Amino acid sequence: MSFMEKLKEKIRSEGRVIGTGILKVDSFLNQQIDPQFTLEMGRELASRFTGEKITKVLTVEASGIAVATAAGLALGVPVVFAKKGRASTQDAGAYSARVYSFTRREAVDIFVSGRFLGPEDAVLIVDDFLAHGEALRGLVEIVRQAGSRLAGAGIVIEKVFQGGREKLKGQGLRIESLAAIKHMTDGHIEFL
Amino acid sequence: MSFMEKLKEKIRSEGRVIGTGILKVDSFLNQQIDPQFTLEMGRELASRFTGEKITKVLTVEASGIAVATAAGLALGVPVVFAKKGRASTQDAGAYSARVYSFTRREAVDIFVSGRFLGPEDAVLIVDDFLAHGEALRGLVEIVRQAGSRLAGAGIVIEKVFQGGREKLKGQGLRIESLAAIKHMTDGHIEFL
Numbered sequence: 001m002s003f004m005e006k007l008k009e010k011i012r013s014e015g016r017v018i019g020t021g022i023l024k025v026d027s028f029l030n031q032q033i034d035p036q037f038t039l040e041m042g043r044e045l046a047s048r049f050t051g052e053k054i055t056k057v058l059t060v061e062a063s064g065i066a067v068a069t070a071a072g073l074a075l076g077v078p079v080v081f082a083k084k085g086r087a088s089t090q091d092a093g094a095y096s097a098r099v100y101s102f103t104r105r106e107a108v109d110i111f112v113s114g115r116f117l118g119p120e121d122a123v124l125i126v127d128d129f130l131a132h133g134e135a136l137r138g139l140v141e142i143v144r145q146a147g148s149r150l151a152g153a154g155i156v157i158e159k160v161f162q163g164g165r166e167k168l169k170g171q172g173l174r175i176e177s178l179a180a181i182k183h184m185t186d187g188h189i190e191f192l
Numbered sequence: 193m194s195f196m197e198k199l200k201e202k203i204r205s206e207g208r209v210i211g212t213g214i215l216k217v218d219s220f221l222n223q224q225i226d227p228q229f230t231l232e233m234g235r236e237l238a239s240r241f242t243g244e245k246i247t248k249v250l251t252v253e254a255s256g257i258a259v260a261t262a263a264g265l266a267l268g269v270p271v272v273f274a275k276k277g278r279a280s281t282q283d284a285g286a287y288s289a290r291v292y293s294f295t296r297r298e299a300v301d302i303f304v305s306g307r308f309l310g311p312e313d314a315v316l317i318v319d320d321f322l323a324h325g326e327a328l329r330g331l332v333e334i335v336r337q338a339g340s341r342l343a344g345a346g347i348v349i350e351k352v353f354q355g356g357r358e359k360l361k362g363q364g365l366r367i368e369s370l371a372a373i374k375h376m377t378d379g380h381i382e383f384l
Contacts, residue, residue: 032272032308033257035265062253062273065225066261073227080224081254116224 003044007179008191010037011157017186021131021162022103029128029156030063041178042070045126045154048176049075052151054124056080056117058143060110060135067156068126075124080117082110082142091115095145097138102131110138117146125153130177133164140171152176159184160192195236199371200383202229203349209378213323213354214295221320221348222255233370234262237318237346240368241267244343246316248272248309250335252302252327259348260318267316272309274302274334283307287337289330294323302330309338317345322369325356332363344368351376352384 001009016024028034045067054075059068060082072079085108093114100107117123123146125139136153143150150173158165158177161184165175180192193201208216220226237259246267251260252274264271277300285306292299309315315338317331328345335342342365350357350369353376357367372384 026305027307028270031275031305032270033261033264034270035261036268038261039265062257062275065254065257066271069225069227069230069258069261072225073231076228078220078224078226079258083223083254113218113223115219 003040004178007041007156011179011181012189015189017184017189020185021159023157023159023181023184023189025157029067033066035066038066039070039073041067041156042072042126043074044178045071045156045176046074046124048154049124049151052124053122054151055121056123056148057126058082058112058117058123058139059126060084060139063129064127067128071124071126071154078116080112082112082139084108084110095142097141097145099134099138100132101134110135110142112142112146114146117143117148119147121146121148122151123148124151126155127153128156130155130158130164130175131162133162133167136164136175137168140168140173154178157181195232196370199233199348203371203373204381207381209376209381212377213351215321215349215351215373215376215381217349221259225258227258230258231262231265233259233348234264234318235266236370237263237348237368238266238316240346241316241343244316245314246343247313248315248340249318250274250304250309250315250331251318252276252331255321256319259320263316263318263346270308272304274304274331276300276302287334289333289337291326291330292324293326302327302334304334304338306338309335309340311339313338313340314343315340316343318347319345320348322347322350322356322367323354325354325359328356328360328367332360332365346370349373
């Protein structure tokens with residue numbers, strides 16, 4: 001079985017669909033982490049971007065950190081994670097963006113210190129989910145502020161029906177996802 | 193140079209002391225992550241607890257996740273991270289504890305789903321810092337609620353002068369830290 005098939009199988013057997021939009025995969029991604037499987041996810045995401053001369057992997061706390069670290073390990077580059085929070089606790093000169101969380105129904109500011117991204121960097125964004133595209137849009141904004149080259153985005157699970165990819169279409173952003181869900185209901189997950 | 197010496201050297205050269213209590217090591221631990229170095233930290237922490245038959249590594253979001261995942265990888269066991277937040281967004285039957293953040297000057301509730309820890313588990317707590325011991329106390333409380341056996345705690349950087357170890361003394365908890373800071377001022381960090 002290919003790694004992608006293994007991932008889909010895991011999502012089918014361990015994922016729980018809540019309502020129409022939420023997929024809980026907390027048994028291996030969002031609360032419990034399978035370290036060996038995470039390494040494989042990171043390796044697979046990294047392999048999609050070989051030749052891009054990536055210098056940094058960028059993600060946002062918290063669920064993206066493990067898989068981003070695995071991708072950084074595979075690429076041999078540092079990982080930077082954006083922090084969520086209030087401006088007051090951040091460095092002056094930080095890059096920031098406001099993103100809306102549909103799950104939490106609130107806007108949150110995300111920050112990256114100006115010391116960790118710059119015009120010399122080629123950045124791969126990595127995240128666990130692509131849903132409405134809010135987190136990804138915010139991370140893209142931060143890469144633009146830093147003046148870095150954006151190599152693309154590597155996503156573990158894309159919920160295609162929530163339109164994140166569509167929303168970011170105008171940005172010329174290459175998005176690679178390991179598992180793309182076309183449709184889901186309780187008990188049935190249909191991949192693209 | 194031993195790994196511990198390398199870590200101390202990295203803390204000395206890259207750490208920034210703010211005021212009397214805050215050590216910022218965001219260049220390799222708290223915002224930017226060095227994946228290869230993180231693997232070594234995890235391996236070193238895991239090696240302190242061989243023979244303990246650990247079944248789960250437990251940490252709290254967000255900065256602990258990368259090193260905990262590395263420790264889980266070395267031990268060949270899953271990693272669980274406690275989430276911070278409001279009770280309303282958590283599973284019924286979750287374990288929880290209230291911890292006070294001296295940096296943010298606020299109390300926060302941390303949660304672990306009841307599905308990921310139980311009486312059959314032997315738990316190693318892993319975190320990036322041990323300061324006043326609040327996060328660690330909260331994680332210990334969660335392990336107790338789950339009825340798991342607590343094998344100990346592995347910490348990357350212990351700020352000895354903030355008394356976390358003292359506070360937890362009564363708990364019979366074995367704490368291993370990779371770097372223990374006795375005293376620090378801007379420009380000078382003294383290890384135990």
